[in-house]
Amino acid sequence: MSESEAILNCQNVWKLFGKDAERFLRDESNIDDASLSSAGLIGAVRDASIEVVEGEIFVIMGLSGSGKSTLLRCLSRLIEPTSGVIEFEGENLLEQSENQMIQIRRHKMGMVFQHFALMPHLTVLGNVAFPLEIQGVDKKHREERAREVIELVGLEGRESYYPRELSGGQQQRVGIARSLSVEPKIWFLDEPFSALDPLIRREMQDEFLRIQSVLNKTIVFITHDFNEAIRLADRIAIMKSGLIIQIGTPEELVLHPADDYVEEFTNDLARSKVFSARAVMREKSSDIVSGGSVLQSVKIDDLAGDLIDSELPFDVVDSEGEVLGVITREDVINVLVNKTT
Amino acid sequence: MISASVQARISLSRTKQFALWLLAFAIITVIWVGGELWPWAVKAPKELSWRIESLGSCTSVRYCVTGFMKWLVGDESYVFPWTFKEFTRTIAAGIEIPYQFIKSLLAAGFTIPLGKGESWQTPPLSWLGITIVMTWIAYRLKDWTLALMVFLCISYITIFGHWESATITLSSIAVAVPIGVAFGISVGILGYRYPSFERAITPILDLMQTVPIFAYLVPVLFLFGFGPVSAITATVVYATPPMVRITMLALQTVPTDIKEFGKMVGCTKRQMTWRVLIPSAKPGLMVGVNQVIMLSLNMVIIASMIGAGGLGFDVLASLRRQAIGEGLEAGIAITLIAIVVDRLTQAWAAQAPELHSESNSVLSGRTKFLLIVFTVLAITTTVGFALPIFAQWPEVWEFTTGQFWNDLVKWININFFDQLEAIKIFILLNILKPLKLFLLELPWPGALILLGLAGYQLGGPKLALLVVSLASFILITGQWTKAMITVYLCGISVVFASIIGMTIGIVASGSTRLKKAVLIFIDTLQTLPSFVYLLPVVMLFRVGDFSAMVAVVLYALPPAVRYTIYGIEQISASLIEAAKTSGCTRIQTLTKVQIRLAWPEIMLGINQTVMFALSMLVITALVGTRDLGQEVYIALTKADTGRGLVAGLSVAFIAIITDRLISAAARRRKQALGMG
Numbered sequence A: 001m002s003e004s005e006a007i008l009n010c011q012n013v014w015k016l017f018g019k020d021a022e023r024f025l026r027d028e029s030n031i032d033d034a035s036l037s038s039a040g041l042i043g044a045v046r047d048a049s050i051e052v053v054e055g056e057i058f059v060i061m062g063l064s065g066s067g068k069s070t071l072l073r074c075l076s077r078l079i080e081p082t083s084g085v086i087e088f089e090g091e092n093l094l095e096q097s098e099n100q101m102i103q104i105r106r107h108k109m110g111m112v113f114q115h116f117a118l119m120p121h122l123t124v125l126g127n128v129a130f131p132l133e134i135q136g137v138d139k140k141h142r143e144e145r146a147r148e149v150i151e152l153v154g155l156e157g158r159e160s161y162y163p164r165e166l167s168g169g170q171q172q173r174v175g176i177a178r179s180l181s182v183e184p185k186i187w188f189l190d191e192p193f194s195a196l197d198p199l200i201r202r203e204m205q206d207e208f209l210r211i212q213s214v215l216n217k218t219i220v221f222i223t224h225d226f227n228e229a230i231r232l233a234d235r236i237a238i239m240k241s242g243l244i245i246q247i248g249t250p251e252e253l254v255l256h257p258a259d260d261y262v263e264e265f266t267n268d269l270a271r272s273k274v275f276s277a278r279a280v281m282r283e284k285s286s287d288i289v290s291g292g293s294v295l296q297s298v299k300i301d302d303l304a305g306d307l308i309d310s311e312l313p314f315d316v317v318d319s320e321g322e323v324l325g326v327i328t329r330e331d332v333i334n335v336l337v338n339k340t341t
Numbered sequence B: 001m002i003s004a005s006v007q008a009r010i011s012l013s014r015t016k017q018f019a020l021w022l023l024a025f026a027i028i029t030v031i032w033v034g035g036e037l038w039p040w041a042v043k044a045p046k047e048l049s050w051r052i053e054s055l056g057s058c059t060s061v062r063y064c065v066t067g068f069m070k071w072l073v074g075d076e077s078y079v080f081p082w083t084f085k086e087f088t089r090t091i092a093a094g095i096e097i098p099y100q101f102i103k104s105l106l107a108a109g110f111t112i113p114l115g116k117g118e119s120w121q122t123p124p125l126s127w128l129g130i131t132i133v134m135t136w137i138a139y140r141l142k143d144w145t146l147a148l149m150v151f152l153c154i155s156y157i158t159i160f161g162h163w164e165s166a167t168i169t170l171s172s173i174a175v176a177v178p179i180g181v182a183f184g185i186s187v188g189i190l191g192y193r194y195p196s197f198e199r200a201i202t203p204i205l206d207l208m209q210t211v212p213i214f215a216y217l218v219p220v221l222f223l224f225g226f227g228p229v230s231a232i233t234a235t236v237v238y239a240t241p242p243m244v245r246i247t248m249l250a251l252q253t254v255p256t257d258i259k260e261f262g263k264m265v266g267c268t269k270r271q272m273t274w275r276v277l278i279p280s281a282k283p284g285l286m287v288g289v290n291q292v293i294m295l296s297l298n299m300v301i302i303a304s305m306i307g308a309g310g311l312g313f314d315v316l317a318s319l320r321r322q323a324i325g326e327g328l329e330a331g332i333a334i335t336l337i338a339i340v341v342d343r344l345t346q347a348w349a350a351q352a353p354e355l356h357s358e359s360n361s362v363l364s365g366r367t368k369f370l371l372i373v374f375t376v377l378a379i380t381t382t383v384g385f386a387l388p389i390f391a392q393w394p395e396v397w398e399f400t401t402g403q404f405w406n407d408l409v410k411w412i413n414i415n416f417f418d419q420l421e422a423i424k425i426f427i428l429l430n431i432l433k434p435l436k437l438f439l440l441e442l443p444w445p446g447a448l449i450l451l452g453l454a455g456y457q458l459g460g461p462k463l464a465l466l467v468v469s470l471a472s473f474i475l476i477t478g479q480w481t482k483a484m485i486t487v488y489l490c491g492i493s494v495v496f497a498s499i500i501g502m503t504i505g506i507v508a509s510g511s512t513r514l515k516k517a518v519l520i521f522i523d524t525l526q527t528l529p530s531f532v533y534l535l536p537v538v539m540l541f542r543v544g545d546f547s548a549m550v551a552v553v554l555y556a557l558p559p560a561v562r563y564t565i566y567g568i569e570q571i572s573a574s575l576i577e578a579a580k581t582s583g584c585t586r587i588q589t590l591t592k593v594q595i596r597l598a599w600p601e602i603m604l605g606i607n608q609t610v611m612f613a614l615s616m617l618v619i620t621a622l623v624g625t626r627d628l629g630q631e632v633y634i635a636l637t638k639a640d641t642g643r644g645l646v647a648g649l650s651v652a653f654i655a656i657i658t659d660r661l662i663s664a665a666a667r668r669r670k671q672a673l674g675m676g
Helices: A023-027 A032-039 A068-075 A099-107 A123-135 A137-154 A168-180 A200-213 A226-232 A250-255 A262-268 A300-308 A329-336 B004-034 B059-071 B084-108 B127-141 B144-159 B163-193 B194-211 B213-224 B227-252 B256-264 B269-282 B282-298 B298-305 B308-323 B324-350 B365-388 B402-441 B444-476 B480-509 B512-527 B530-541 B546-567 B573-583 B584-623 B628-638 B641-672
Strands: A006-017 A042-052 A055-060 A085-088 A109-112 A186-190 A217-223 A234-241 A244-247 A294-295 A314-317 A323-328 B109-113 B118-121
Touching: A006 A023, A023 B573, A032 A042, A032 B584, A042 A055, A042 A068, A042 A217, A042 A244, A042 B584, A042 B641, A055 A068, A055 A226, A068 A085, A068 A186, A068 A217, A085 B282, A085 B480, A099 A109, A109 A168, A109 B256, A123 A137, A123 A168, A123 B269, A123 B546, A137 A168, A137 B584, A168 A186, A168 A200, A186 B530, A200 A226, A200 A294, A217 B109, A234 A250, A244 A250, A244 A262, A262 A314, A294 B144, A300 A314, A300 A329, A314 B084, A314 B127, A323 B227, B004 B444, B059 B084, B059 B213, B059 B641, B084 B163, B084 B227, B127 B144, B127 B324, B127 B365, B144 B324, B163 B213, B163 B227, B163 B298, B163 B308, B163 B324, B194 B227, B194 B324, B194 B641, B213 B298, B213 B365, B213 B584, B213 B628, B227 B282, B227 B298, B269 B282, B269 B641, B282 B298, B298 B308, B298 B324, B308 B324, B308 B530, B324 B402, B324 B530, B402 B480, B402 B530, B402 B546, B402 B628, B444 B480, B444 B641, B480 B512, B480 B584, B480 B628, B480 B641, B530 B584, B573 B584, B584 B628, B584 B641, B628 B641
Parallel strands: A055 A217, A055 A234, A109 A186, A186 A217, A294 A314
Antiparallel strands: A006 A042, A006 A085, A234 A244, A314 A323, B109 B118
């Protein structure tokens, strides 16, 4: 997080469900599965620390019951953490009064829900304008703003439709538009595409990336789908039974999985879509003649065609054009057949 | 699936159970045989009373209640900054004013004073206008079928000469329903917001729904006096509890996503309730509104005992005159109103009108609709000034089948008197009398022991304690003998109703078409006001226990049938297939698989049957039973609040005891079958 400041900084957050959780946390020095279960507590989130940097897509990935949704809800205090610090724009959220939280949620946070959570009695326009209505924005301005975001998510012409007249994908577009209508500083997405068909899910992921390229929001995105995480994330945190096991870029996770659990996920992954030229390149010795050059950040999937057609290896260069290494046909083919080195 | 340890526990407790029951019966036999030695144990005790000078006339539970009520309506009860009497008068005015307005509009017309002691009487809204408007609304809400049904129902009311009564009844319903709904939703919201409040009101709601309606009437009558205000108050009190429950349930079942969404956009508590929760819970709340309407209509006849007037009074008067035809016709009119209102509100709730509309016309759909309704009513009513036929359906065109029914009953009585009498006497002598004797002779300590034992076995010490203390209340308030008569009449009726109901249910389950027909028949039967059952029964069998029993059996039949059908229906098809592939015959499938698996549901059905039977039993006091129902009825005629409340609570406690025991048994059975 050297490039820029963390906008959301969550340190040692715990959420234990059960009686006397706070006392347990204070008094017990050695907290593990055994001591938790003997105290009759469920450790939904255990000592989680994450930092989310301005403009990044931070994905929290875990299977059901891993605590990812609980952690997300702790970040907005929908669920009260048992202990820890959650700093948002430099202020500890856990010290804010109820009214201050209402103001923060109204103006700085947006959230998209797995099952859309659209209001059945409101039109698309009414739903998207709803958060502004709650703030007390007058009808003209809120509808103007709502139309803007509806256009952004590609639903123009459907303003007067009711949610049940729309397909699942369209409904989630409404959910996305609604969460963006207040121009949030931080954007939470809780498994937004899990309830959709696989084909639509893919389309929505592309749509999400397109919207993000326009808005450049700071995003916390929850998913149980590792492929989705890899596709969307700048960085991923992997959770298992309440603990964060590893945080890293998609490449880092695949190259250096922290344990067998993480590695398990990476096994049947199309590596060519994860690895960039830089991750695969080898040192350039003086005798190598290159047939072209590629930017270090280009994914193998995208450069494979050209390189395989070419007889010669390619130079890998950085944005200034300096040569960092070379990449050969053999390297690319190894990645494409998922051969681990 | 039952684990080995549970299995062991069950078989172990079986022997213990057996020993316990044996012991209990031994004790009872000893008390019974040695009755001469302990006469206090065999004879039910008199009401428990005390003499404490400082308490004045408060010498027993019922005198205390009566004394308290007298104090309450007196001039010294400063419970609020003002006296309780002033408080009730305010409520009365709040009900009276809208009621008079609606009644003038629909039934009586307005009296406009012109000065000098003269006044001008406007006619009420024209029957023709209302018929047209209602039919058109039905069409708009759903389709021509519903419109036709509504038209026919209203026409029946008009042609049979019940228009005026019906509009009076509707006026009081129109006041009672909004009050009940608003009150129910408010209390429901409080219950949702504060779980401790919910815990506090749940037992009160339970009690309110089990206390017989008659018992409500006594204090209401005492506080508000005879008249429509009392009737409306009693109706609200009776119809509100389900609305409270449904509101709490509907709010609790709003999806978590929606609740979290509301929080995330920064809703305040008030915004959360009114902008997010209530709109999202609307379908559930509509069910509640429908319930309030149906229960209010249920109450129509009973409310007429304390001055509601209208159709209810017509039924009651016919019952007193033993004019079966007129009573039946008025009863059917109530049912038809109930059906029309039910279908219309359901269509309104299910109407998913909210498809986006492309129209940009100046008048919105709603404005146009109101304009047309207003015009139709105005024109037809105005024409009524010139042509009286528009104002009132001419009497000469009225039609009645009353004479036909009266003649039919007369004919049956003349030609089949002996047969009917033979059946009646046979059942009376062989079933009713012996059971009555047994229950009356059963020593009360024995009864308490048996109840406690049953409670202990089905639900542990807590249930045993509850059951015994409720029964003790009946004992110490001196209601034991009357309660035993209630139990005997109710018990025997439930047995008959269950046997007949289950048989019908099982037979009907055999074919889809038959099932459908039976369910429609039952639905219709259930919308008939309970009093209507009494009419033919009394005409055929005259007053007495037997008539009461027949009426109760008829009234309590539907739940037994419904739950049997439902219980058999919900058995998974693969189990039936498994039975068939194992070579079961149809009878074997039925007896060895279907009935066994449906048993927990059937038990719940029997539970409902008991509840229905008890509520009907109180009404049968009108045909001369000597049980708790009669006690309540007497209290009503004497406006004796203490007596009415004590007897009413006793009925409620019998209901609660039965309900808790049967529910516990059904739960155990379900668990044993691995379905719970």
